[in-house]
Amino acid sequence: MYLDICPFSFLSAELNALHEELRPYGFVILGFPSHQFGLQEPGDKNEILPTLKYVRPGGGFVPNFQLFQKGYINGQHEQKVYTFLKNSCPPVGDSFGNPTNRLFWEPLRVNDVKWNFEKFLVGPDGKPVKRWYPRVNVSAVRKDILEYLRSQASQRRQRPQLPVLEPWIK
Template identity: 70%
Template sequence: MKPYGLTILGFPCNQFGKQEPGQKHEILPALKYVRPGNGFVPNFLLFEKGDVNGNNEQQIFTFLKNSCPPVGDNFGVSTHRLFWEPLKVNDIKWNFEKFLVGPDGKPVMRWHPSINISVVRADIRKYMLQLYPPDIFN
């Protein structure tokens, strides 16, 4: 799919259960040797760690969240798990929430972090079939 412009971007964040405490130089080695380990090296662009919610959120996430409807209206049990203020209904709910941005730079879809990746894959495929001829996926 990369020849057709699909690029995956990863944005590490420590606002969800403090699950990404590493410094910039520690994140890739932690992925490779600790979690998930076994020599894992991401095959996507990995950006510097930053905030996705709250007063210090990165502008890209302000834009994405303002462009797509929220993926739910609650955060579940948030005590000692969410590290930003103020909490807003449109905030990213947890690690691995996903956004699809079209080739024109406009956000198209947003998925809750618990959505099965097969649903995300099917949604992306359906969207790309609207942009490109069907024979590219066969």
């Protein structure tokens, strides 16, 4: 099972903590950088990690999960994984707000990823389970993932020791 975040500008320690906490249960976070949202990822593949570490978010931040090569999330040249994910989950909204000088792809489609940090949860069978609006708090995503893990365990009649459903970042 994995959580896909795209693109990953403004990553935070919360995603690293989520990945670390849930990794023992088969959970993996995958990050896909893109320059299509406010032109926020201008670097080439050799510049992305140093930018995260020293500039945005900075402070020595290093993601503890897999980052993929920068690519297209939406539009004519979007990566096939995003075509699949977006067609498998309902859109998180029907509006892009004011896309002028913010969104850099054509054509705009209602099921497109709207902005940085839109997330998809994909089950261990490769089927998308849930999609979250970009501004959804990581703690809400964590709660949904734990509920999904519990539902999967109960279907298999197993009771794994999962973390409790309480805030873990204060």
